[in-house]
Amino acid sequence: MTPGDAGKSKATLPKEEHLQLKDLMSIPSTLFFALSWQKDRIAFYWDRTGRNELWVMSLDDRVPRQLSHGEVPRAIRIGFLWNRAGTTIIFGKDKDGNEQHDLYQIDTATGRVTQLTDEPTSQKYPLEFASDDRLLLVSTNRKGKGGRKQHNLWTLDVKERKWEQLTDFANPVLAEGQRNLWSPDCKRIAFTANESSDLKNTDIYVMDANGSNVRRIFRTKEGSQDSVAAWSPDGKSLAITSDTFGSERPGILNIETGEVQWLGKLGVDESAVDYSPNGKYLISFRHASVAGKLILYDIKSGRTIEPKIGDGVTMDGTFLADDRSLVCLHSSPTCPWELRLYDMGAKKAEKLTHNPVNEGLTNRLADCETIAYESFDRLKIEALLYKPRSAAQGKRFPALVEVHGGPTGQYYRVFNPFTQYLANQGYVILQPNIRGSTGYGVKFRDMALKDWGGADLDDVASGAKFLRSLPYVDPDRVGVWGGSYGGFMTFMAVTKRPELWKTAVAWVGITDLHAMYEKSNELFRFFMREQMGDPVKDADLWNDRSAIYFADKVQTKLLMVHGANDPRCPVEQSRAFRDRLKELGKKEGEDYEYFEFSDEGHGSSDIAQKIRVTEILANYLNRNL
Secondary structure (H helix, E strand, O other): OOOOOOOOOOOOOOHHHOOOHHHHHOOOOEEEEEEOOOOOEEEEEEOOOOOOEEEEEEOOOOOEEEOOOOOOOOOOOOOEEEOOOOOEEEEEEOOOOOOOOEEEEEEOOOOOEEEOOOOOOOOEEEEEEOOOOOEEEEEEOOOOHHHOOOOEEEEEEOOOOEEEEOOOOOOOOEOOOOOOOEOOOOOEEEEEEOOOOOOOOEEEEEEEOOOOOOEEEEOOOOOOEEEEEEEOOOOOEEEEEEOOOOOOEEEEEEOOOOOEEEOOOOOOOEEEEEEOOOOOEEEEEEEEOOEEEEEEEEOOOOOEEOOOOOOOEEEEEEEOOOOOEEEEEEEEOOEEEEEEEEEOOOOEEEEOOOOHHHHHHHOOOOOOEEEEEEOOOOOEEEEEEEOOHHHHOOOOEEEEEEEOOOOOOOOOOOOOHHHHHHHHOOOEEEEEOOOOOOOOOHHHHHHHOOOOOOHHHHHHHHHHHHHHOOOOEEEEEEEEEEEOHHHHHHHHHHHHOHHHOOEEEEEOOOOOHHHHHHHOOHHHHHHHHHHHOOOOOOHHHHHHOOHHHHHHHOOOEEEEEEEOOOOOOOOHHHHHHHHHHHHOOOOEOOOEEEEEEOOOEOEOOOHHHHHHHHHHHHHHHHHHO
């Protein structure tokens, strides 16, 4: 099948208010950034040219300079890092979204790219250079000791192209996103791992730089999730996060004494990010309902500073060398992800990657309302509600419950081009943070453990009930859609609660838990066991929560979209459900529609690929909802 014309819409907005799909999807967004070790330049992924490219900006003149020209991946899944001299940047590149990244280096002066590894059968996440700029710390699942393929820490000698394995844990070592893994003197490495039989548990470890003397240095209690964020500049403490209090809380661990200075507020999820260069401040990220913000702690006085950077979400804060300026990423429903520089003295934020050309377009985007509704057991579910601007004109609109991925994720007040386009085309969209979502404490986060497609599905069903109660929603035109875990929930919704939906869209979804487990690598298998138990001991549960066995219950038309190279939710998941519908006598084009992309994996951040998927989605919904 081929995409239809999304412009053939039956939406009720005046024609002059419609946003052009290409214009909307082409609004530039900044993905990932990293400061040079000298704190004088910043590198970032930016799609200003129409595709993701690597850019560099001097913080003296604030002028962005395009460094790559097609050498970086179209769809960005992992970050990058500077060497300490500031002469090269290391990035990962996969093939068509398969996430088997090989490592490359790009010269920051000339843009010349050199491939460092050629192992297309393993994932590799570059983490940090040692002080000699020769040893690169990498998280990878390349085959290690005893033939084990699990994510562990290795070093790559970038001159000799030789690997050395440092850790050999059966469970994945967690280090991606951590700042300053090497101690300041590069004699030790801090990381997060788990040797407990409780798969929820994580502890903090330190080892010598050559991988010897591995030791666990911190655990609040078995079953808690304790993780390390960064070394202090003096090497005497670690910035850590623990959920032992019932919510995530940042702290400062004294390595010698084992004492912790806990920060943050009880009952509010907040995680440590990084120290300022002179060690005066600790940066943390605080969940604030469906928003998020950076919090700064004066470590000595305990004083709290809340930079006023904007509505929505501000994250990934990093100080410049003077401890007076903070670089971060910011987004809101009407603002794409931008780099911003916050001046502590002036208490003002400057936009670094803002594109004024799009102001006329972003001014026409829809803001969203934060609401809460009750689920079947009276649990309150917080959600974002998007609606067309003409929703107050006495009209009734079709509506969608959009389920997020994860399940350990959440909806934030950030720019979402898919949602914006659908709202502009005349749809009401509800984005609920159902049980299992992060940001609402440990108890809420763990409510979906061993219950995927159970009570969380009832939360989705209650969302449909809420939509039908709105005066501007047509109760006969309510659908459901989502990607990844949201795709899993969509398949469960049309098989377990088929009477609720007029139509449905499952994007990179899951239909057979056992088949997915067999196809997955060790990292994803670990996640599935942590979330849904043992595939043998809990086989009945896994079967009950696999939509493939209930395909005969589908009553509505269904759209399935999948990337052929998806390593997280393999394409066989959608193929099997399509084939089962065929066996049941369903006809493609009449009862269901199926699209598969040979050049995509688990979704995409590439503009052209986003346009393609949105065209298919909008065209399908315009015909069926």
